[in-house]
Amino acid sequence: MVEVKTCENGVRIVYEEIPHVRSISVGIWVNAGSRYEQAEENGITHFIEHMLFKGTETRSARQIAEEFDRIGGEVNAFTSKEHTCYYAKVLDHHGDLAISILADMFFNSTFAPEEIERERQVVLEEIYMSEDAPDDDVHEILWGVMYPDNALGRPILGKAETLATFNRDMIREYMAKHYTPQNVVISVAGHLQEGLLEKIEELFGHFQASHVAEEALLTYPAFHAGEIVKVRDTEQAHVAISFPAINVTDADMYSFVALNNIIGGNMSSRLFQEVREERGLAYSIFSYQSCYEDVGAFTIYGSASKQQLDSLQHQIDATLLDIVTGGVTEEELENAKEQLKGSFVLGLEGTEAHMNRNGTNELIHGKHRSVDEVLSLIDAISMESIDRLIEKILKAEPAIAIIGPN
Template sequence: MLHRKECNNGMRIVLEEVTSVRSVTIGIWVKTGSREEAPELNGISHFIEHMLFKGTENRTSQEIAEAFDSIGGEINAFTSKEYTCYYAKVLDTHKKMAIEILADMLLHSTFAQTEIEREKKVVLEEINMTEDTPDDIIHDLLAEAAYQQHPLAKPILGSKSTVNQMLKQDMLQYLQNQYVPENIVVSIVGNADHRFIKVVEDILSVERNKTLPDKKYVSKPAFHSKQISQTKETEQAHLCLGYEGVRIEDEHEYAMLIVNNVLGGSMSSRLFQEIREKAGMAYSIFSYHSAFIDSGLLTIYAGTSKNQLYIVQDKIYYIVDQLRKNGLSNKEWQNSKEQLKGLYMLSLESTNSKMSRNARNELLLQNHPSLDDIMKKIDDVKLDDVQQILDTLQIDQAATAIISPE
């Protein structure tokens, strides 16, 4: 059963009771990410995520870690382009302690200068690690090719120059502008009843901000069919193609997911079967769709030898073009729908997945469709809806990113 409360200060709490487990997963979600950042402060959302683990007025960073280790729990966080999440999973008997520590991190982190300087080194190493992983960084290059100067084009980690120049006052100002009750959703899933909502509300009694969250860098991006190439000493060449996708809750969202499934979203997909299984030209090839609040990006990735790069690229274009011209087979049409439904249902067996789903629904949609609602939306997709998506997959409309040793 799902309970929802909007607190007096504007913060929202959603709690789903799952009495069949002995754990509770708690996530504090903040509606801010890399697309909210000024260009000169790219990466500050991610850096703040790190700093909230570096000590509060009440606990050192080691005490935060030991608190969860001592009870067999876990605590972690992540930053995306549109939101930041801090979450913990513990036994139901320790749920109050978990929210107390998460709240302490959110409200009373000290941002000590020594910790800031130390953490800059950590984040710079994280950037170095990403740059040494071409099949990772190429997705950032594709975003840059597709979105150009828009904030969605910028990497979540930021760059070495922006991280190095971040100041404590920049972080505190960003917190004041973005970490406000109206931007916060607390999502709880597990063996906790509705009375725990009041406990969470009392612990996270943040005052209502007098002004609305700062959204001056948030605007709908234009899509560009540009190419970015980078030369790097690698064993393989890496290729990403991007087509304009659909936004979250777009009427064609599920049609896009069906197209992605057939194209490269599974082992039975056309890209996987034709390029890996039959031609043996790639070990890793797949597609995925990223939906944002006002736009989307359908991405195709392939890693292959440098001598086969353009052969693989042409083969991908051919497969996409054939799919666009001829549409789905009856078998693909039926299987992709059932696969989507199965993936949704299986994902909801995890309290972590439930917590994330409920948080995103509340944070981005202010709506909580039931599983039956989602199944119906998938069943209601028509072939005409899928064809409308396919018609947008023109070869000359693709953004391209390439990393190659030559």
């Protein structure tokens, strides 16, 4: 059972006891992502994620790495458009040490100027690496088409121009605005040792915001249809097509996931079978859903040789038109529901998955459904809800991004 304890300062501790395992996963979730950055701050959320690993008042970056390696643990972090998470997975009896190190990073990072300069170059290389991979870059430039005047359309990694301006003062100012008690959730799952929850509350339950916190306001940005073509000397052309969709709290969310699986979410999907298996037009073809607190997107990606690009796009269009005009079959829906239930339950085999699910649910929904409740919601997906989403999503004008040879 998932339980939540709210500290005096507003920090929420969400915990789930899993007694039959020998590991524990703990994550510090912060309601701060790239969409809440100002234009001149683009990339600073991700940069801060890097910098929290670069040394505290009592630990060097090397010592942080060595302490986790010494106990056979894993430590990492990620930044999304809406959230940042710092997490670790260790043996159950090392949970106290893991949360102590994460808290030290969270509260006592020094942001030494020499480390900022060194990590600035590391992140710049990460940006270059992303741009060098057209199958990644095409999705990035697609968001720029969809939301050209909003932070959602800007890259999480930032740009070289903004990265060059980051300094200790900017980092501390951003954290003072966003790394506040009401924006923090500590998620822990696994074999909880005695005293661990009290330790977490001791570490996180008393810090205060340095000034009035900035609420992460939803902007409900308008979706823009359009097309961008980026000429690159590549062997293949990469195309990404996106339609405006629903937000993560929409009642049809599970239906959306099922529809995605039917269209291009797995190997038995319409796109995979018709594009790759029947016609051999592409090696890589798939679709996915992106859902945020206020908006969402349904995206299709494929890559093919320059000579095959027109045929690939034509077949994608034909597949979507067939779904718009004829809908999906009962068999496809039942298969999608069973696949969803299987992937959901199997995806919860490890403590890290539970920690991620609980942290996300607390930040976004403020509630926690049991496994049986989720399975019931999946079972309740109907042809009517699928048809409703087809009408709402696939009949809209899409945004398109293409990267490939001239």
